[in-house]
Amino acid sequence: MKGEILAIIVAMIWGFVPILDKLGILNVHPFVGNFVRSMGSFVFMFMIFLYMLKMKQVQIDKVSALYLFTAGLLAGGLAGIIYYFAMKFAPVSRVIPLTSLYPFFAAIFSIIFLGENVTPRLLIGILFIILGTYLILTGKG
Numbered sequence: 001m002k003g004e005i006l007a008i009i010v011a012m013i014w015g016f017v018p019i020l021d022k023l024g025i026l027n028v029h030p031f032v033g034n035f036v037r038s039m040g041s042f043v044f045m046f047m048i049f050l051y052m053l054k055m056k057q058v059q060i061d062k063v064s065a066l067y068l069f070t071a072g073l074l075a076g077g078l079a080g081i082i083y084y085f086a087m088k089f090a091p092v093s094r095v096i097p098l099t100s101l102y103p104f105f106a107a108i109f110s111i112i113f114l115g116e117n118v119t120p121r122l123l124i125g126i127l128f129i130i131l132g133t134y135l136i137l138t139g140k141g
Contacts, residue, residue, distance in 0.1 A: 021084070022092045030084030038076055097136040104129045 025033045052058050060068075086095045104126050110116040 018087070018092050018096050022087050025084050025087050030081055030088055033084045034077075034080040038080065041076070094137060097133045101129065101133055 021033075021037070024037070028036075049058070083095070083099065086099075107116075107122055107126055111118055
């Protein structure tokens with residue numbers, strides 16, 4: 001249950017942050033916006049990293065570091081910039097549902113690259129993700 005509660009807290013934070021993103025990107029180029037946002041994340045993570053060094057809890061192998069670094073380049077770098085362009089040109093209420101299709105893509109990629117099983121529940125869940133996004137984007141009220 002602890003993991004689920006933490007996930008809900010994360011969802012709440014991620015639900016609020018697009019409001020800050022939209023307000024922050026109004027008069028800023030998306031590259032600059034992503035850089036400033038990334039600096040906020042960097043400062044926070046650097047403080048955590050220093051604490052972990054002090055507690056002697058920093059251990060990582062080269063392969064894991066490469067995967068995680070690449071994930072940061074793609075998610076925090078490339079996707080972050082594209083996200084800010086989307087926020088600049090479209091309402092938050094349209095951008096966020098579309099970016100929330102990521103579980104659909106994660107399921108597809110996990111099947112292809114990790115060999116995860118395709119189950120009826122997974123297929124139904126993917127259908128609901130797509131249907132929910134469609135309903136949000138086409139709803140009139």
